[in-house]
Amino acid sequence: MKQNTLAELNAERAARRAVIVVTDVVTGDQRLIKAASIANDPLHEELDRHLRMGKSGMIESDGKKLFLNVYAPTARLVIIGAVHISQALAPLAQSLDYDVYVIDPRTAFASPERFPDVPLFADWPDVALPPLNIDRYTAFVALTHDPKIDDPALLHALERDCFYIGALGSRKTHAKRVDRLKAQGASDDSLARIHAPIGLNIGAVSPSEIAVAIMAEITARLRLPADAPLKTKSAA
């Protein structure tokens, strides 16, 4: 590996941008492909698939044996609302290797006793969110049921292009939310990105089951192509 390739690789990773290094394992020839350049690459199908799956591996192309080494940022989950579902969701996401953050300005909810081992911010989203620098590799869920807390947080998540954005609430609740967010300038296209009701329809009842439904939907959005249809939604 060239010294400047290594430096570039480290710089991209520090900035939480995905990179794939393609190595010809016979000649040692190598090139670094940034996530933004994948679409125009001759190998784009293979590169896209490996990046979505977060999987490194060998491929054959034009008789060459190529190793695709995928460096994707660690996925993060930001949870707005230190509520009952969050208590089940946070450890579940951590077990799936997500870096998890919980934000709730209500100190009675955001207590370390209720959330051991989870970074917890007892602040309003407009204070807590900007320093987290959330990005494309962040899943974002708003679970408070309180528009004062959820709405500004959702606008921030849309702006940062999180790969998954979900909000708790029935269809009716969500329709009202869409009206409010539209009044604040959000476009129809961006609002269509919010998954609400949240989670895959697996008949979830308890907070833990709803957490599973949410993580299942997040996993699908992380791993499946962007246009792959998901199954019908639950009414959580």
Next chain:
Amino acid sequence: MLNRDEDILKAAETWTKSGHGVAIATVVETWGSAPRPAGSSLVINDDGTFLGSVSGGCVEGAVVTEALDVIASGKPKMLEFGVADETAWNVGLSCGGTIRVFVEKVGNS
């Protein structure tokens, strides 16, 4: 995804900048129950210091020896390790899998 190897490649960069010869060994293929997935890497410098893991400890010693050769020659090498078996391999994987490890030098050209 979910790769926590950032520090290893950072160390490789730091070693290179301070004038060390450095090699990177990367698992490129696995069969059977391999201990570390494709993409796992080990970085080695010319005084034998290494960081990371390609097998969870089974073959690191052999990889480091080969890496010192690669640092000296500048030529990349492909290594293969299978089940520990005196006739086939000097060192092996007790878990029964097979792994292929690509070793390359970090260099200017």
